[in-house]
Amino acid sequence: MRLIFALLACSLFISSCQESAKKVQSFSTGQQTDQSINDKTTDSTPNYHHVKVKELLQTSSYTYLFVNENDKDFWIAVRKLDAKVGDDVYYQNALVMKDFKSKELDRVFESILFVQGNTSTPPTSHPTAKMPAKKMPPKVDKKIEGIHVNPVDGGISIADLFKNKEQYAGKKVIVSGKVVKVNNGIMKKNWIHIQDGTSDSDNFDLTFTTQNQANMGDIITIEGTVYLNKDFGAGYSYDLIIEEAIIK
Template identity: 50%
Template structure:
């Protein structure tokens, strides 16, 4: 009788433990053996909406896998196209309280098979030194006390390499929780020969539209792998 009671209790503990474990989405990884330039045609099977991203369970041939794109309203059952993508393994979405065994971050999903518009060589910019967002010419943010403009940073980047700087600007794009940090793009209205958008990595949470002053360390020619290359980036930034 005691042994039976113990067995029932142990089964209850197992069930309770399984209930509180975070959901984990496990799927077969994407076959990229054909090369990074191939165009993937996928059918959407399921969509999960988070704050900044839409996570899509898609099928391609006999494979099912997850991709993440900037927030959108996809057509479930619809067909979309993308070129190469960046895989993140064991990626946790705090918004969904879900761990994806594998998810591919896609910069642009298209309804047409035009590979030339879907490059993901740099998830935060189409090439080193180029911005992934257009310049907002309505932005005009003056430097904070002791701070510099974005144009000054780009124009004199060698002088600032490895040094702490203070920059102010309006947040125009945010990618949270990538590689264990948040990626913030700011603009202040200045422009140095086409360089107007500055990326900072931070643990702080900011939103698009916020006007912020941040301090961090300048790094040059930073290559994080998976297409994350920056000629200028401010790392470990904090909001002042």
């Protein structure tokens, strides 16, 4: 039953790519395949593969990684990932696709693994244990009363951003607000939450990552790129987040 669920989930993943392939071959850890690169797993957790990024190609929604595992080089595809050469990536389940053509890259991959549930954090040694959520920055679920910060020229409000998030996906935006939470040095980034007093339904708190510093209570203006459905692993994901932000 777990295998069937994994295959169905991965199939939905691939369908959403809106790209085509000539042949699809199922793969899941523990199942024999004709590719020896999939027969090796990490030393610490037998259910996970540990690969190192040698090259990467970014598209609007997905990241293509040329990786190495146990002296074998191969391509994998994951949902949009903030990665760089030399990073470590861990994954458990994937689908092998032959002669896969990426329309956005205008490139055919002779063989590529479409990976689900990837993470940059090493899995625990217990195969059934969850990734430690304490490594991820906590979310803010309370709207702070008394905050009224208007957008600067060329900027947008938090309510407008969430209401029209599809319109802003992948684009740079300027947003102003009051800092209500700061988590520095997580995954080599600073995670900052701002609110401006506006909201779209229950969406009133905006999270962004940056290399800049900010203090609780500061009124700031940021500029960064909007990402939707960003998954950082450990069951921690954002419907909307701003990355590579600069505090102006």
